Amino acid sequence: MSERAAVPARPSRPWSAEVAGALLRRTSARLGLAWIGLLALVAAFAPFIANSHPLYMVLDGEARFPAFAHLDAADVSWLAGLVLAFVAWRSRGPAFLRFAGWFAATALVAVLAWATVSPPPLVIYEQYREWEAAGRAERVVRAPIPYSAKDYLRDHGDTGMEPPLAGRDGRTHWFGTEDNGADVASRMIHAARIALGIGFIATGIALVIGTIIGGLMGYFSGVVDMIGMRLVEIFEAIPTLFLLLTFVAFFGRSVYMMMVIIGITSWSGYARYVRAEFLRLREQDFVQAAVASGLPLTSILFRHMLPNGVAPLLVAASFGVASAILAETTLSFLGLGVVDDPSWGQLLNQAVQSSTFNWWLAVFPGGAIFLTVFAYNLVGEALRDAVDPHTQRAGRAG
Amino acid sequence: MLSYLLRRALLMVPTLFGITLVVFVVMASAPGGLTAQSLVEGNNLEPEARKALEDYYNRLYGLDQPASVQYLRWLNNISPVGFERRADGSLGDFSLTKGPDLGLSFRYGRPVTDLLAERLPITLLLNLLSIPLIYAVSIAIGVQAARERGGRFDVASNVALLGLWSVPTMLAGVLSIGFFASEQYWRWFPTGGLVRREAVDQTFLPWLASGADVLWMLGAVAVVTSLLVWGVAVAARRPRRVGGAVLGAVLGYAMAAELSGPVPGVSHGMLALAGAALLGALAGIPGKALRIALAGALGLVLGVIVARASGAEVVQAGYLFDRAWHLVLPVIALSYGGLAFLAKLTRASLLENLAADYARTARAKGLDEETVLWRHVFRNSLLPLITVSATLLPSLLAGSVIIESLFSIDGMGKLAIEAVQTRDRELVLSVTLISGLLTLAGYLLADIAYAIADPRVSYE
Numbered sequence: 001m002s003e004r005a006a007v008p009a010r011p012s013r014p015w016s017a018e019v020a021g022a023l024l025r026r027t028s029a030r031l032g033l034a035w036i037g038l039l040a041l042v043a044a045f046a047p048f049i050a051n052s053h054p055l056y057m058v059l060d061g062e063a064r065f066p067a068f069a070h071l072d073a074a075d076v077s078w079l080a081g082l083v084l085a086f087v088a089w090r091s092r093g094p095a096f097l098r099f100a101g102w103f104a105a106t107a108l109v110a111v112l113a114w115a116t117v118s119p120p121p122l123v124i125y126e127q128y129r130e131w132e133a134a135g136r137a138e139r140v141v142r143a144p145i146p147y148s149a150k151d152y153l154r155d156h157g158d159t160g161m162e163p164p165l166a167g168r169d170g171r172t173h174w175f176g177t178e179d180n181g182a183d184v185a186s187r188m189i190h191a192a193r194i195a196l197g198i199g200f201i202a203t204g205i206a207l208v209i210g211t212i213i214g215g216l217m218g219y220f221s222g223v224v225d226m227i228g229m230r231l232v233e234i235f236e237a238i239p240t241l242f243l244l245l246t247f248v249a250f251f252g253r254s255v256y257m258m259m260v261i262i263g264i265t266s267w268s269g270y271a272r273y274v275r276a277e278f279l280r281l282r283e284q285d286f287v288q289a290a291v292a293s294g295l296p297l298t299s300i301l302f303r304h305m306l307p308n309g310v311a312p313l314l315v316a317a318s319f320g321v322a323s324a325i326l327a328e329t330t331l332s333f334l335g336l337g338v339v340d341d342p343s344w345g346q347l348l349n350q351a352v353q354s355s356t357f358n359w360w361l362a363v364f365p366g367g368a369i370f371l372t373v374f375a376y377n378l379v380g381e382a383l384r385d386a387v388d389p390h391t392q393r394a395g396r397a398g
Numbered sequence: 399m400l401s402y403l404l405r406r407a408l409l410m411v412p413t414l415f416g417i418t419l420v421v422f423v424v425m426a427s428a429p430g431g432l433t434a435q436s437l438v439e440g441n442n443l444e445p446e447a448r449k450a451l452e453d454y455y456n457r458l459y460g461l462d463q464p465a466s467v468q469y470l471r472w473l474n475n476i477s478p479v480g481f482e483r484r485a486d487g488s489l490g491d492f493s494l495t496k497g498p499d500l501g502l503s504f505r506y507g508r509p510v511t512d513l514l515a516e517r518l519p520i521t522l523l524l525n526l527l528s529i530p531l532i533y534a535v536s537i538a539i540g541v542q543a544a545r546e547r548g549g550r551f552d553v554a555s556n557v558a559l560l561g562l563w564s565v566p567t568m569l570a571g572v573l574s575i576g577f578f579a580s581e582q583y584w585r586w587f588p589t590g591g592l593v594r595r596e597a598v599d600q601t602f603l604p605w606l607a608s609g610a611d612v613l614w615m616l617g618a619v620a621v622v623t624s625l626l627v628w629g630v631a632v633a634a635r636r637p638r639r640v641g642g643a644v645l646g647a648v649l650g651y652a653m654a655a656e657l658s659g660p661v662p663g664v665s666h667g668m669l670a671l672a673g674a675a676l677l678g679a680l681a682g683i684p685g686k687a688l689r690i691a692l693a694g695a696l697g698l699v700l701g702v703i704v705a706r707a708s709g710a711e712v713v714q715a716g717y718l719f720d721r722a723w724h725l726v727l728p729v730i731a732l733s734y735g736g737l738a739f740l741a742k743l744t745r746a747s748l749l750e751n752l753a754a755d756y757a758r759t760a761r762a763k764g765l766d767e768e769t770v771l772w773r774h775v776f777r778n779s780l781l782p783l784i785t786v787s788a789t790l791l792p793s794l795l796a797g798s799v800i801i802e803s804l805f806s807i808d809g810m811g812k813l814a815i816e817a818v819q820t821r822d823r824e825l826v827l828s829v830t831l832i833s834g835l836l837t838l839a840g841y842l843l844a845d846i847a848y849a850i851a852d853p854r855v856s857y858e
Contacts, residue, residue: 245815246830357582377560
């Protein structure tokens with residue numbers, strides 16, 4: 001016990017707090033995180049930013065809140081997720097526990113929402129414009145962008161593509177309209193959900209698979225390692241995009257399917273990292289001590305070894321989110337993405353059609369994809385510097 | 399070395415099995431997977447004809463058998479030794495000389511081997527053009543950035559490269575087609591394809607009207623190029639930047655004039671400003687070699703434009719020029735991402751080696767910085783670049799899927815998309831096999847190159 005007193009007193013900050021501090025000192029990381037945060041806000045509040053349903057109106061003398069009445073389970077889950085994220089951020093405790101708590105609570109709310117929330121199944125976007133024109137609706141408060149992502153403006157006839165601010169029929173489309181006549185800005189705002197959701201969940205799935213396979217490979221080595229490495233090699237040698245295409249073409253398209261598919265095609269890199277870390281860690285004393293005291297395998301692998309080998313994994317995951325978003329937009333761009341639901345890649349796909357170039361469909365959705373991928377790459381880069389002991393030492397010395 | 403190569407080649411076999419098995423399992427376990435019904439589904443046929451067609455496919459490909467049997471049959475077909483296949487689909491005697499057979503494509507009704515022989519060279523052409531370009535440019539940028547760590551070029555190139563790396567391939571493709579190939583903006587390049595129909599019948603090299611025209615063309619190119627190269631090589635930093643900015647402004651104005659007439663407008667001003675900023679910044683690059691290369695490329699293009707504008711008559715552009723002209727946009731769109739990644743890697747690797755003990759020793763014994771960089775550090779810094787070359791090929795193959803479908807180039811990437819969309823079993827498996835083989839060969843080549851570059855590595 002006296003030995004402990006000999007260690008010079010040092011402010012005991014958990015490692016995660018130290019990394020977070022080092023990360024937030026970098027301007028690039030702050031910019032990247034700010035964009036991602038903004039995107040999360042936009043995604044969560046999408047129904048209040050871009051919606052054909054008015055937020056408030058008085059119809060035939062009766063007050064109504066159509067936008068709130070039409071919130072569906074996904075909307076509720078996103079809003080709850082954002083609120084819970086704020087709660088988790090302000091609460092105390094280990095970072096991992098707070099993250100796990102946030103995830104569990106959000107998942108619970110999502111399940112509850114899917115079971116209970118039931119918006120009207122029939123959605124008629126035109127009726128509000130008709131009511132207003134007929135003088136039945138008064139004091140209408142609309143969202144800043146008064147068009148839903150799937151509002152194809154049928155009451156205005158066959159509108160089709162219009163450049164930004166074309167101003168036909170007194171409509172204002174800041175980013176123009178797409179092939180079917182829907183507002184591009186609204187579609188982009190609602191598509192932020194797909195981009196963020198796919199990025200996080202696909203990377204999460206890939207991380208779980210990669211960590212388990214890589215951990216087993218690194219801990220056992222020998223035959224397990226040999227077989228595992230062949231498996232990693234197989235998944236690395238199939239071009240990911242091609243495997244994705246095959247999966248999507250043969251399994252049909254839905255957002256959840258795509259998350260799973262992108263997840264199970266991109267785990268090989270994580271497995272390599274975890275394997276390398278575990279090969280290094282398993283020789284160390286604390287692991288030997290854990291083995292000697294007869295702890296179960298899962299406890300040794302995930303409670304004792306994983307937290308010490310998580311650094312390169314975090315960096316890889318940050319870049320992984322960027323490539324998952326790219327994978328989704330690529331699939332949508334090639335016409336194999338989600339049907340009808342908005343997606344940035346699908347908007348970009350309409351930019352060049354039969355030799356006409358619709359610049360607003362390239363610049364705005366393409367810019368959104370670029371900024372998001374750039375933001376994750378900036379964060380990944382800064383994170384790599386933050387967890388790298390070399391730059392840490394150089395930073396302290398200088 | 400030979401035994402190592404042999405061992406590696408043998409290890410590739412189980413991996414290739416695994417790759418095709420994964421893809422086969424995906425196809426077979428899909429709802430409505432691979433059946434004769436799904437093949438004839440689209441055709442509007444009489445019930446009897448449909449039944450006959452289904453039977454025919456079942457006999458030919460064994461589609462009514464369990465998936466495992468189907469996979470084994472496919473393996474038997476592609477392996478060079480195995481059971482011979484009779485015309486009615488049943489298996490014959492064991493033979494050592496039957497040769498591999500990739501089967502018939504469902505959709506095209508042609509042997510897969512023929513299709514691949516048609517498409518593969520096109521994809522390889524795109525990739526083999528991109529790889530040297532990527533390496534040359536990224537090493538030039540990386541060396542320059544590492545040389546003056548923390549300097550203006552280092553910081554600017556670092557941000558620019560990370561940005562470039564984040565640009566999705568399809569965005570780059572769409573924007574380049576939209577602005578430089580479509581009819582609304584500058585029609586400098588073709589929108590797609592690899593060659594114009596007329597160019598096939600033309601001479602290989604460009605054909606000019608007379609000998610005087612040839613001389614005029616060559617003279618103009620030589621004069622413009624040497625003027626630019628001389629300017630960036632000799633002039634001091636400030637006049638260089640001013641000259642670059644003026645030239646950029648003129649070119650920007652000319653671009654706007656081509657689009658909306660010579661009367662100055664908003665677009666003229668903006669493009670002139672953008673051109674001035676771009677060329678001014680490029681002319682300010684501290685590395686002489688990099689500047690000269692850029693000025694040379696610009697001079698070649700400007701020289702041809704000047705010669706044509708001043709009366710050199712071109713009868714036929716020729717096949718070579720036409721092919722190159724079609725390849726400009728796809729190759730750029732394919733290579734910029736890898737370029738950004740490799741340039742960052744080059745910089746990091748050089749910096750690590752420049753700070754190493756042996757570099758300090760070299761400096762301590764009195765060598766100048768140039769010698770330390772090129773004779774000592776450079777070769778060691780190449781090692782990570784060689785390692786990465788193995789992963790470059792798969793990413794380029796994936797990139798060509800997008801590029802080829804965007805620029806409607808009939809390469810293997812486009813074939814892959816068509817194959818999965820039409821559920822063409824034989825084609826999907828063969829494309830998987832070939833791209834897996836190429837990837838593994840890339841890994842092997844990288845390992846060999848590693849041993850050549852680093853004498854400490856041996857595979858004995």
